[in-house]
Amino acid sequence: MASPVVRRRIFSGVVAGVIFFTVAELTGGPAHFLRSTGRFVSAPFTWAVSLVSHPVGHLMTGALNYSDVVAQNRLLREQLAHDQMLINQQQYQANELQRLTASLNLPFVGTTPTVSAQVIGISPTNFAATVTISRGQADGLLPGMPVVGGGGLLGTVTSTTSHSAIVTLITDAASAITGEIGTSGAQAVIYGSGDARPLRVTAVALSKSVSPGDIVSTTGANGDLLPPGIPVAKVTSIVVTPGATTYNLTLTPLADITNLGYVSVLLWEPGT
Amino acid sequence: MTGLIRLVIASALVGAVQLSVFSPIRLAHVTIMLMWVWALALGISLNRWYATIGGAVVGFMLDAQSSTPLLTFAVTGAVVGYLCGRLGEEGIGDLDGAAWWSGPIVGSLGIVISVLSAMLIATIFGDGTFWRGNAGASMVVNMLLAAVLVRPVGRFARWAIGDDMVVHR
Structure with missing residues (x-):
């Protein structure tokens, strides 16, 4: 007892x-x-x-990063001046885009609501390529939603709190996105290779014509987790192994993932 | 008990320094892992249990902010702290009796074990991506830093937590 x-x-x-x-x-x-x-x-x-x-x-x-900072500052000044000039044109183009979107039936452009968020932190280690953003569940964010910015797909939301969310970037070693290469019609899975490393695609059939500079976009086919037509990366090199029936690609993300300030989250869920 | 409280507070502060100062910086695309140096320094300057707890506390703070499986870094910190504590207790690399150069060597080897442990533990927890990232670069950069920092950080640990926690050798 x-x-x-x-x-x-x-x-x-x-x-x-x-x-x-x-x-x-x-x-x-x-x-x-x-x-x-x-x-x-x-x-x-x-x-x-x-x-x-x-x-x-x-x-x-x-x-x-002193030299980087100076170079970035110069680049940003030039970009700012350029952007200032383009603002008026963009207003006109936005209207045009809306009309074109309606006619081309691209479901994510213009029609999908977005939430802008500030990048408030990066992954505390280099073992994961993630960023923390300043919006969360309270703003309608859910795990799986695509995050875009800087001209292309950045990643997807992987976890949320009420006022913040963690976004796993496309460069993360766990990232795998279905995409379509240029106009070749070749479907491919784009894999991340880790923080600050290029993306890669393996086993593309030799019969598909792919060349450096081709843009890879999301397909949205067959209940894909991402909407169609979001540009992801550009083909930078093609590796052909003698005797193989497929080739491998190296890609660079279209968005500058190393210098993220603000991003947009598409409030998009599969099936919507 | 007071020593344990001091250890937890000091470890939490080191975790905060890791998150606020070192985590946003990438040196050759690598994060400086002060948390591992802390666990190693506790091992060579105090004792195995303090190193285990200190490593776990700092690791848990990193886990809370990270998208990797929960407790990956806490368990890594604890394992590394324990192993380094065992070495310290045997007089290998410790601050008191060992040659000055043995501490940096233990620190560097400790980083190799830290990275390998993190990869192994993450895999056990279901995340196999650690093997595909910058593990090699992470090892090299942090080995160099650990070699330089492990003894000063060990002295700081002893100052912050107290000499009475040094294991009897």
Whole structure:
């Protein structure tokens, strides 16, 4: 027979376990609960250190990337001047695009509602290519929704909290997107290879004509998880192995994934 | 008990520094993993249990912000902290008795084990993509940093947490 102290400990343990699993289930599963709790508990520490370390962090980032920063600044100034000139033309083009979209029946352009979001963080390690954005469930975001910006597909939403979401980029090693290469009609799966590495496509039939510079876009066919017609990447090189019946491709994302500021999330779900 | 509280607070602060300062920076496309250096430094400067707990706390903070399987980095931190703590307790690479150059070597080898452990643990947790990323580059960059930082960070750990937690050798 267990002593009263042991019985009390067992009872307390069982009660604590029941409370933990009940709360965990009510808040979306134990993993989600633990992750949210971890973020909640670590937030004050991160906030306090950020307050002190931001100047240090900026100094380090600036020092490490000084030449990049200068080059980017010059490029942005040129781009700004150019964009200023194009604003009036764009207004006209937007109207034209709306008319063309209606006639071409491209379901995602113009008709799919979008939510703009700011990129507020990148993956804390280089083992995953993700970014955190400033919009979440409260803004209508759901896992699986496509994220675009900078002229092409950036990735998909993989998890959400009420006011933020994690977007897995197309360069992530776990990313696989069905696409169509240029006008060849060749269907391909575009794989990510990790942070800051090119995308790749394997086993494209030799009978399909593909050349460097071809744009690969999403197909949206057969209940695909992404809408059709979103440009993803450009073919940069073609690797043919002697004797093989297929060839492999290396691609570069159309969007500049290394310098993301703002992105747009398409509020699109498969079947809509 | 006070030492444990100091350890958890110091580890949380190191985790916050990792997330706020080092995680946004990429050196040759690699994230500087202060959390691993922390676990290794705790191992050579204090004892195996403190290194295990400290590594787990910092790792859990990283897990909370990451899209990788939950507890991947917490378990990695704990494993690495424990192993390095065992070495430290045997007098290999520790701050007190070992030669000055053995700490950096233990730190560098610890990073190799850290990266391999992270890959293995992530695979066990169902994420096989760690093998396809920048694991090699991550190893090289962090090995160099660990070699430089492990002893200073170890001294900081001892200052922050207390000399009374050093295992009797």
